[in-house]
Amino acid sequence: MEQEKDKVSVKSAATWFWKWFLNNKVVTILLVSLLVLLNLLVFSKITYLFNPIKGFFSVIGLPILMAGILFYLVNPLIDWMEKKKIPRIAGIAIVFMIIIGLVVWGIIILIPIIREQTMSLIENWPNYWDKVIAQFDNLLRSNIFSQLQVQLTDVNQSIIKSISEQANSVVNSTFSGIGSVLGTMTNIVIALITMPIILFFLLKDGRNLPYYTMKLIPTKLRLSTYNLLKEINTQISQYIRGQLLVAFFVALMFWIGFAIIGLEYAVLLAILAGVLNLVPYLGSFLAIIPILIIALVSSPGMLVKVIIVFAIEQTLEGRLIQPLILGSNLKIHPVTIIVVLLTAGKLFGIPGVILGIPAYAVMKVIFEHLFIRYQTYSGLYEQDYNPAPKPSTPIGKIKK
Structure with a gap:
């Protein structure tokens, strides 16, 4: 009798454990969440293993991003030309010629204007800022705004000081950051060279990519x-x-x-x-x-x-x-x-x-x-x- 009672008690305990823990959806969700967090913790400790992948995407990521943006922008135009019985390759060639024409126009006409106006604005910006502050000072000379005028002067001085500090830090770090600047320029040059090739194949075969992916x-x-x-x-x-x-x-x-x-x-x-x-x-x-x-x-x-x-x-x-x-x-x-x-x-x-x-x-x-x-x-x-x-x-x- 005692053995049967023990069996019944063990069975009831197992049933209770199964009901409240093993067969409980909330507990299951918590356990799955715990496993996910543990996996994330483990991955955070071995991130150095992914440095080669990071280096690969640091080089190829920018041209892929640029090509993807241009793909989404011009692909509807190529699809429309294809519906008008224009071969897709011919449509891609037309779009590439338009892009090259816009780039040449920008280099010859637009970029010199932007450069000239940018240099002029940078040179004259302190004068603009001083004139704005002077106009606010004239507006706030009354006794009602005297305290605000003091605060505005302090803010102006702090802004000028902050700009000067940032400029000095940039100048001081220029020579120390020549290597990173050269690396960035190299990545940009690689992106400009490889981006048209990636864009061409995206426009040519991009719509078939989901079907190839589905095979996996x-x-x-x-x-x-x-x-x-x-x-x-x-x-x-x-x-x-x-x-x-x-x-x-x-x-x-x-x-x-x-x-x-x-x-x-x-x-x-x-x-x-x-x-x-x-x-x-x-x-x-x-x-x-x-x-x-x-x-x-x-x-x-x-x-x-x-x-x-x-x-x-x-x-x-x-x-x-x-x-x-x-x-x-x-x-x-x-x-x-x-x-x-x-x-x-x-x-x-x-x-x-x-x-x-x-x-x-x-x-x-x-x-x-x-x-x-x-x-x-x-x-x-x-x-x-x-x-x-x-x-x-x-x-x-x-x-x-």
């Missing part, structure tokens, strides 16, 4: 993997193509507007506004600061004209250009975009600001697909789980 994926996962890659490709292409086109039209509108009102450094300021517009929301604010300073120094009338040009540009961009080009394809809340920009900029600097939004869009797509898969197999979301619509892509095409 298990048969049961091919359809879901193909749809995941297709959605990621759509998100990246829409963002890159949209942002570049919007930045181009912003620069063009500012160029025309500044040329009409006669603002100095019109070409340089317009291109700066277009480049900074690649940073959503924050770019326009950063671009308008030097423009307002130069306009304020020129005359109050010029300041009013610049504000009018900026208002017209913002209206056309917000009501016409962005809805037509970007639309709402990313479906990312503006607050989320700002948080992503600030976080990516803090962690990765300028590359993080530029690539933070598309990287977030890709991770969002991957997480959504993984979460839908988890909803299907976990059984924890039976009440509010709505199955995703079946993809329309035939499986036969994926197995091409």
